[in-house]
Amino acid sequence: MDKKILNILKKLEKYGYKAYIVGGFVRDYILGIESNDIDICTNALPKDVINILKLDKTTKDNYGSVNIRTKKYNIDITTFRKESEYINHRPKSISYIKDIKEDLKRRDFTINTLLMNSNEEILDYYNALEDINNKKIKCIINTHDKLSEDPLRILRALRLSIIYDFKIDDEILDFIKNNKSIIKEISYFRRKEELDKILISKNRIKGLNLLKKLNLLKVLEINFNNVKDTNDIIGIYSQINFCEKYPFTKNEQDLIKKIKEVIKQGSITIETLYKYGLYINLVAGNILDIDNITINKMYNALPIKSRKDIKINTQSIVKLNNNCYNNINEIYELIEDNILKGILNNKNKDIIKFLRK
Ligand code: CTP
Numbered sequence: 001m002d003k004k005i006l007n008i009l010k011k012l013e014k015y016g017y018k019a020y021i022v023g024g025f026v027r028d029y030i031l032g033i034e035s036n037d038i039d040i041c042t043n044a045l046p047k048d049v050i051n052i053l054k055l056d057k058t059t060k061d062n063y064g065s066v067n068i069r070t071k072k073y074n075i076d077i078t079t080f081r082k083e084s085e086y087i088n089h090r091p092k093s094i095s096y097i098k099d100i101k102e103d104l105k106r107r108d109f110t111i112n113t114l115l116m117n118s119n120e121e122i123l124d125y126y127n128a129l130e131d132i133n134n135k136k137i138k139c140i141i142n143t144h145d146k147l148s149e150d151p152l153r154i155l156r157a158l159r160l161s162i163i164y165d166f167k168i169d170d171e172i173l174d175f176i177k178n179n180k181s182i183i184k185e186i187s188y189f190r191r192k193e194e195l196d197k198i199l200i201s202k203n204r205i206k207g208l209n210l211l212k213k214l215n216l217l218k219v220l221e222i223n224f225n226n227v228k229d230t231n232d233i234i235g236i237y238s239q240i241n242f243c244e245k246y247p248f249t250k251n252e253q254d255l256i257k258k259i260k261e262v263i264k265q266g267s268i269t270i271e272t273l274y275k276y277g278l279y280i281n282l283v284a285g286n287i288l289d290i291d292n293i294t295i296n297k298m299y300n301a302l303p304i305k306s307r308k309d310i311k312i313n314t315q316s317i318v319k320l321n322n323n324c325y326n327n328i329n330e331i332y333e334l335i336e337d338n339i340l341k342g343i344l345n346n347k348n349k350d351i352i353k354f355l356r357k
Pocket of ligand 1: 113150
C-alpha cells in the first residue's frame, strides 16, 4: 500500500481522529486489483481535514467531502455520516456522526464495507471477507430499501457481479425481477458509466447475456442480437443499438457510424480502407472475422491513403477544369476511384493526361 496514502490516515490520527480507507479501493485491494480511486472516511469534520492536511478550502465539495487529486490518485475524504430518508434517490439531508459502523450501514453492498487502517490492517464489520470468498454480491441490510432508495445500485450490483464473476444474492435478483421499471429513473450518463465498466471487462459477453436474460434491455433502452467479442469498446458499441439519449461523444458517434457501415457491407475492401482508414477497418474486420494481418497488408498496399497523396493539387485540377471550382469534388472522386482500382498511375503527368481526356 502506498505510504503517501497511509500517511494521510496517520496525520488525521495524530490529531486524535479516526481515519480509514473504505469502499471499492479496499474491495479491489483484497481482490488483487489496482485502483487509483481512494475513499477515506474519518470522524474529522471537513474543515479539520483541510486544516490538518493543509489543503485549500476549495477542495471541499457541496456534499462535505474533501477531494485531493495527485498525479496518481483521486482521493475523497468524507466525514462519517448518516443519511436521512431518500427523496428522488438522494438523501434529503446528512448528519455527521461518530460511529464508523453506522456510516458503513448507509452504503450498498457488504463487499464495499471493508476498511483499511493506517497499519494496513483490514477491518471487517459486515462479513465482507466471507462474501468476497463466497463470491457474493449482497446488500448490507434490507435489500428492498437499499435498491429502491437508489436504483443505480441495481446496475452497480450487476456490474460488480459481471466484472468479478460473482453471484448476485437471490434477494437482489428477486427485487430486479419485480421492480425493473425503476431502472428507467437512472440517468443515461450513469447507465452508460456502468455499461462501460461492463463492456471493458473480459466478461462483457456474459454480462450482456445476463442483462438479456434478466429482461433488462427494454428498460435500459438498448438492444442487440449476437455481439461478437472484441476488446475495443467502440467495436462493442457498434454492435449494440443504444437509445439516442445515451451520451456518446461526437467522436464516438462518428466512429460507431463508420464501423456499422463497414459491418453492413460485410467485407473489407480497398474502398472501405481508403474511405475510413485503418482503425475502423481493423475493428470492423475483427467483428467480421477477417484477420488483422490481411487488413494491414491490404492497407499498406493502397496506392494512396488520402487525397493528400494524390500527385496533383487542386489548383492544377481547377485549371484543367476551365478555371471552374464547381465539380472539383467529383473530379477528385473520379481520380481516387481510378487510382485505387489500379487503372490510373498516381503520377502527375498520367493524372493530367487522364483529366484532359
Ligand atoms: N455507494 C452506494 N450507492 C451508490 C454508489 C455508491 O451506496 N449508488 C457506496 C458504495 O458502498 C461505495 C461507496 O459508496 O463503495 C463509494 O462510492 P464509489 O466511489 O462510487 O464506488 P466504489 O465502490 O468506491 O467504486 P466502484 O465504482 O468501483 O464500485
